[in-house]
Amino acid sequence: MxxxxxxxxxxxxxxxxxxxxxxxxxxxxxxxxxxxxxxxxxxxxxxxxxxxxxxxxxxxxxxxxxxxxxxxxxxAGLPADYPNDVVFRTRVTGTELTRIPIPGRSTRYTDTAGPDGWWPTPEPPHxxxxxxxxxxxxxxxxxxxxxxxxxxxxxxxxxxxxxxxxxxxxxxxxxxxxxxxxxxxxxxxxxxxxxxxxxxxxxEGTPVIQRVQSTFIRAPGLKALLTDKDAWCCYAVNPERCGTVFAIDGRQDWLVHNHLHPHEADFDAVDRDWSIRAILGVGPDFHYEVISREDWVGxxxxxxxxxxxxxxxxxxxxxxxxxxxxxxxxxxxxxxxxxxxxxxxxxxxxxxxxxxxxxxxxxxxxxxxxxxFAMDHAQKMIRARGAVPPDIEAQGPEADAERERVGREAYDLNVQQFCCAGLNFGYFYAGSPLIVDDGAQPPAYSMGDFTPSTVPGCRAPHFWLADGGSLYDLLGQGYTLLRLDPAVDVAPLQAAAKALDMPLTVVDPVAAGPLPAAYAHALLLVRTDQHVAWRGDRLPADPAALLAQLAGRSTQTVAAG
Missing domain, CATH: 3.50.50.60 (FAD/NAD(P)-binding domain)
Structure with missing residues (x-):
């Protein structure tokens, strides 16, 4: 209005x-x-x-x-030593099919062995x-x-x-x-x-992709039934019900997602109690308490x-x-x-x-x-749930082979969503009025992988400083000029920023080791949100015009440095 x-x-x-x-x-x-x-x-x-x-x-x-x-x-959250692993089992208390290792809080900064342990960041996921x-x-x-x-x-x-x-x-x-x-x-x-x-x-888009009957439960006896290593998230894969269970407190509280089949359009028509027990792999004598119903539509x-x-x-x-x-x-x-x-x-x-x-x-x-990305992954998961082998819980070498296959496919499909380097670090802003296009193409954007890049619009790749701090700790409230060659005179840019009253921080970062290969330019202007706005080996001919564009004060775009 x-x-x-x-x-x-x-x-x-x-x-x-x-x-x-x-x-x-x-x-x-x-x-x-x-x-x-x-x-x-x-x-x-x-x-x-x-x-x-x-x-x-x-x-x-x-x-x-x-x-x-x-x-x-x-x-805060799960106990410090509680693994953040994602595990796939026939049921929560059933046979393990595969596991995506993710360290818990106590080793999150030091454990680099897992599929997201290599990430160049000062703050891994939590x-x-x-x-x-x-x-x-x-x-x-x-x-x-x-x-x-x-x-x-x-x-x-x-x-x-x-x-x-x-x-x-x-x-x-x-x-x-x-x-x-x-x-x-x-x-x-x-x-x-x-x-x-x-x-x-x-x-605008797709109003319904999947329905999930979700229940927050308190089940103090469940942890004692788990014979394998703890996990933050457990996918249950069996012909009766497929579901996902999240450990909330690592002791007695759990969130149970019952993934409804495509033909199940009515949440209340699906037996909630039976579904929870089928996902957990427990009988009618197992006691749990429903804290809340959290049903949702994807x-x-x-x-x-x-x-x-x-x-x-x-x-x-x-x-x-x-x-x-x-x-x-x-x-x-x-x-x-x-x-x-x-x-x-x-x-x-x-x-x-x-x-x-x-x-x-x-x-x-x-x-x-x-x-x-999310919709495509959801559709792949829906197809996988519809193709669960009927004998996945049977005994014998043939069933063992089926479980090995299902586990391998589950790992390959899901490691990209739980260890999603692309979604974390690979997205870039193209076509923005605050990004100076220098003609270079940013790396392809995907869910699972990313290539560090300083192409304008990309996240400035992280590196540790010689004093033990993070590059990102140096970024100011507006723009920060990373001067990787201290010999470059940046006084004209500083004067232009002062004239606009624009906050501009100039830093000469000293890396703890070799700079990431993506840093091939002497100068980079990085925004407070870590995205590169401009890069070059020298200042542009008209620094004031560059900053006017980056301040949203000019319809003229400037050439790359």
């Missing part, structure tokens, strides 16, 4: 609708950049979230390191359920100066004008309403987003636009897909990280209005591509 200009004072720079992991990350990032943030959340303060998310990606952990909360998160993750993010956000939380509060409506957004906040306890005026509004309010609907955006939907004037959407409000590779919440946090620095640039005044165009130009194509 849009109206004419308003002269009302601003209560916040940004109003965030939704206080889940995406909204809380956005609030923290903006607050640490010096902005006033209001967060409107339907739940009470500290009210437990659902158990939807089980995985924090390496890219997300890198950003949470920047925000000062990664170490605290790393100390398996932690949302019930442990979100309270830490909430406490961290609440502690930031400038963050104001409105719990049990609904944004009933909003109207925007040339200068800002005026929202009507409804207190769900008292029924009272109040007006809150902000310069921008961001909807982080989930798949049924009221902000998305109000701004006229629509989700989709592939991406919003046709992510912005309407001063209103934006992020996270599930902007895209919904089958959460393979854990990239539902993690993609939403990537949205938040992208949007935070763009909004900050505009709010601080050095970013032009066009800098905000980069949000949709960068995030929408990537989310569209990731949604296809």
């Amino acid at each position: 849009t109206s004419s200009r308003s002269s009302a004072p601003f209560d916040a720079d940004v109003l965030i609708v939704g206080g889940g992991p995406v909204g809380l990350t956005l609030a923290t990032d903006l607050a640490q950049r010096g902005h006033r943030v209001a967060v409107a959340e339907l739940r009470r303060y500290g009210e437990p979230p659902s158990v939807k998310c089980n995985h924090v990606s390496a890219r997300t952990m890198e950003q949470l390191r920047r925000l000062g909360v990664a170490a605290r998160l790393r100390d 398996r932690i359920n949302q019930i442990y993750l979100e309270p830490i993010l909430l406490d961290h956000a609440a502690a930031q100066p400038g963050v104001q939380l409105f719990n049990r509060t609904q944004v009933a409506e909003f109207v925007q004008d040339e200068d800002g957004v005026t929202a009507t906040l409804l207190d769900l306890e008292s029924g009272a309403t109040r007006q809150l005026r902000a310069r921008y509004l961001v909807g982080c309010d989930g798949g049924s987003s009221g902000v998305r609907k109000a701004m006229g955006a629509k989700l 989709r592939r939907l991406v919003a046709d636009r992510l912005r309407a004037g001063r209103v934006f959407i992020a996270g599930d409000a902007a895209h919904l897909w089958v959460p393979y590779a854990g990239y539902g919440m993690n993609a939403g946090i990537a949205d938040a990280v992208n949007l935070a620095w763009l909004l900050s640039a505009r709010l601080h005044g050095w970013g032009g209005e066009a800098i905000l165009d980069a949000y949709q130009a960068e995030r929408q194509p990537i989310t569209e591509q990731v949604s296809h």
Whole structure:
């Protein structure tokens, strides 16, 4: 909704609708950049979230390191020595078919033997359920100066004008309403987003890919029935029911996904108790308690636009897909990280209005591509579940051979989603107004693999510094110039940045060892979100024009250096 200009004072720079992991990350990032943030959340303060998310990606952990909360998160979740392995068994208590080794918290930084142990990052992935993750993010956000939380509060409506957004906040306890005026509004309010609907955006794609009857259970006796090594995630593969079971606390709490067959369109028509027992491999005398039902529908939907004037959407409000590779919440946090620095640039005044165009130009194509990765993987998993050999639990050499084959195929198919280097490090922003194309092609983007690259738009490859720190610890709040040849005079660029009041950090990084081969240029301009914006062996002829483009203040693009 849009109206004419308003002269009302601003209560916040940004109003965030939704206080889940995406909204809380956005609030923290903006607050640490010096902005006033209001967060409107339907739940009470500290009210437990659902158990939807089980995985924090390496890219997300890198950003949470920047925000000062990664170490605290790393100390939470499963017990420190609990393996984060993914195991495939005929049933949870049945015969093991294969195992994807993933180290637990105590050895996450030191164990480099597994399929994701080689990753060049200061922050490997972390398996932690949302019930442990979100309270830490909430406490961290609440502690930031400038963050104001409105719990049990609904944004009933909003109207925007040339200068800002005026929202009507409804207190769900008292029924009272109040007006809150902000310069921008961001909807982080989930798949049924009221902000998305109000701004006229629509989700497009495939509405149903699969249905999952999901149950959060407490089963203290299950762990004693597991004869093999513990695992964070267990896929049960048998002709009766195929399902996935996640260890939540490593002791007695489990999340059981019962993957419904394509013809099973009614959640309630499938016997929940029988399915859980078939997946676990336990009889009618086994006791468990249902904590909550968490049924969900896997989709592939991406919003046709992510912005309407001063209103934006992020996270599930902007895209919904089958959460393979854990990239539902993690993609939403990537949205938040992208949007935070763009909004900050505009709010601080050095970013032009066009800098905000980069949000949709960068995030929408990537989310569209990731949604296809997830959908394609979901369809392969559906076919695999439909092809489970009827004798997979039989005895004898033929059944042994079948189990070996199924295990091998399961490993090859799933190692790319659980050890997804491509999704973590391989995505790049092409066609962005804030990226200076130098004619080089970025490496192909896939789920499982990636090639480190400094092609503009790619993530600057990580390397450790001689002082033990991470390259990413050097990145400033705006742009950082990595000067790999200290002899290059960069004073003209610094002067141009000062004229724009643009934050520009110049560093001469000293690597702990040889630089990654991708660093073949003397100069690289890296954004606060780790993406390379420009590279060259010398400054361009007109440094001011380069920075004007990177500040969203010019329609002219500059040549590569």
